[in-house]
Amino acid sequence: MIQESFAILKRNLNIILNAKLSFLIIFLGPVLLMLVAGAILQDTSLKSLEIGIYTSNQSDLTEDEFIKGFQENLYLGGSNVYQEASVSDCVDKVLRMKYHACVEIKKSQEYVPVENTNFGTLDMPSYELTTHVDYSQTASAWKIISAIQTAAETKYAEMTQERMAVVVARIDTIISQLESQRGSISSARENIRSIKTSIQDLDAKLVDTQNKINLIKQEITDIQSRLNGIDTAYPEGIAITDQIRNNLLSIQGNLSSIQENYSLNSLNFMSQLTELEDDLTEMQYNLDRVVSDWNQLKQTQLSQVSRQITYKSQSLSGSEAYDVEKLGFIDYLFPTFLMFFMVFVCLIFPTNLIIRERISNSQIRNMTSKTSGLKFGVNNFLSCILVIITQVIILLLISQFFLNADIFFRTVSMIAIIIVSVCTLSLLGMVLGYMFNKFESAVIASVSLSIIILILLPGITPTNLLPTAIAPLVKNFLPVIFENKLRTLIIFGAPIYFSALEIVSIILTSALLVALTVLLYNRSKREI
C-alpha cells in the first residue's frame, strides 16, 4: 500500500522534475507571486496624494487662516494641493484619476466676526468640508478622508489654541483686577473695625453721660427742695442762692463734659465712615469693571473658539443624470469583479486554446496547410475575443438584476473599453500559450499572472497605497488603466478620458504583445 503510494507520488514528482519549465513555474510561481504581493502590499500607507481644493470664495484660498493652514498641513503630510476654480472641475479630475480627492470647503454663511471687544477681533468661522472621493477604492477612500480630516483638525486645533490663549490672557487680567481689590477690602475691614471700637467707646461714654444726667437730675431735685425751703422759711436767701449757683455751675461743668465727649466721638466716627464709603466706592467701581469684562468675554461667543468644522464625504458623481446615492457595496465592487473576470478568462482561455492546439496531433495538418500562420494567429485571437465577449455580455446582462448602478448608462464607452481590454489581455494569454510547451506550465503561468494582476487592480490595491517606486508603473499597466476607466464609467457614469501616457502605454503594450505573439509563434513552429 505504502509502496504503491510512494511509487505514484514519485512518478508524479519525476514527471514534474523532468519538464524543466514546468518545474520552474510550479515552484517559482508561488515564490514570484508572494514576492510581488509582498513588495506591493507590505506598506499600504498612503503615499503622495494629489488633492484638489475648491472654495466658493477664491480669495479665501490665500487669505483665510484656516484654509491656508489646511493646505499647508496637507502639503506637509506629503500631498500635492491644487486650487480649483469650480467644484465640477475638481471632481472631474478625481474621476480622471488626476486627483485622489477633491475637498470642497464652505465657510459658514451665518458667521459674523466679533469685533472691538476687550479681546480684540475674534475671527473663528465654522467650516463645512466635503471630501469627494472614489468610494469604489475602498482600501484607500477612508485613508484619504482621514488624511484630509487630520490636516483640517490640526489647523483648527492650532487656531483654537491661539484663541484660547487670548481668552485666558483676558481672564488673567480680570483675576489680577480682582486681586487688586484685596487692598481696598482690607482697608474697608480696618475701617469697620475702627468704627466698631468707636461705637463701643461711644456706648461707654453714653452710659457715663446717663449717669451724669441722673446726677444733674438729683442735683436739680436738691435745688428744687432747697429753693422751696428758701421760699417758705428763710429770709436769709443769699446763702441759699450761692449754693444754687454752685449747683448750677456743677451742672454746667457736667454738661460741658458731655458736650465735649459727644463732639470728639462724632467727628471721629464721621471721618471713619467717609473712609469706608470711599473704599466701598472704589470696590464697586472695580467690580463694575470685572462685570463689564466678563460681559465682553461672553460677547466673544465662546462657542466659536471651540472646534466648528463639519465633515462630509461623498462619492464621486460624474453626471448629473446619474444617481450615485443609490449605489451599494456590490456596485462599487462590480467593475473590479468584471475586470478580474476578464483578466482571468482572457489569460486562461487563449492560453488553453493555443497550448492545446500546439500540443494537438492535428497541429501538423494546420502547419502544413495552405493557410498562413498569421491567419491562424488572427483567427485564434478572434475566436477568443468572440467567446470572451459573449461571456462578458452574459455577465453584464445578468448583473443588471443585482446592481443598483446603471451599467448601460454609457454603453458605447463601456463596450469600447471591454473590447480593448479583452483584445489586449487575450493577446497576453496567447503569448503565454506560445511561450510554454507543456499544458500544465502554461495553465499555472496564466493562473499566477491572473492572481498578480488581481492584486494590482485598483479595486483591490489602490495605486496610491503602492510603494512609490512601483506605483507609476502599475498606474500605467493595462489592466489597471482599464479597471480605472470601467470603474469611473460604471459607478459614476463619467465620460472616459485617456491621458497621453495611458494612450502611449496601451499602444506600446499592444504592439509589444503582437510582436511577442509573432515571435513566439515562429519559435514554436520551429520547435515542432
Add this chain to the structure above:
Amino acid sequence: MIAFSIENLYKKMGGKQILNGINLSVEKGEILGLVGKSGAGKTVLIKIIIGFLKPDKGEIKINSKSEYPIGYSMQENAIYENLTVLQNLKYFAAINKIGWLTRRKRIRELIKSMELEEHKRKLVKNISGGTKKRVDLACALLGNPDIIVLDEPLLGLDPGLVDSILRIIKRIEKQGKTILISSHQITELRRICTRFVLLKDGILYKIKEKQLETVYR
C-alpha cells in the same frame, strides 16, 4: 516516371545527425515500404517530405501538377477528437483552400470510399481506432494528392482493421497514386509494397523483400 526524389538530404536534431545524406527516387504508382528500427529517423524523413520540417541540407523534388501534391497520415491521427468526422473533413478542406464545390464533392467521395457514411456525424472521440485512421486517411486525400505518405498506418489496429486499411491503400494505389509507407509490420508491408528501403544510421539502403526479416533482429 519519377513521382518524387530526395537528393543528398541531411538533418541534425538535438545534437544528433538523424539523416546523413539521403538519396531516393520513387516511381509514380509504386508503393514504397520504408523500414528501420525505432529512432532510425523514419518519422523525421517523412516530416521533411511532407514539408513540416526543413532539412539542413539537400532537397526534395516533386514531380506533380496537382495543387496538393502530397497527402499524409501520421502515426498519431492528425484529426480533432472533439469534432465530428464531417467537421474534421470540412475544416481541413477549408484551411487547404479547396474550393467550396470541389470540397463538397470530394468529401462526399471520400466518405463513401473510406466507408465513413454511418460515422460522419459522430464525434471522432466516439469512433473506433480503425475508423479514426480512415478519417485521417480521408483528410490526407482531401486535396486528391499524387503522393501519399503514411507513417505507421497500421499501428495499434487489430487484424480486421489492418485488412480494411490495406484494402483502402490498395484502392488508392489503383488510382495511380504513389505511396510511401513506413511501418514495423513486415508481414503487412509485404502484402502491399512493391519496393523497400531501409533507414539505418541516417543513410537509406535499398533492400529486397527477403531481407526484411533481418532488419528487426
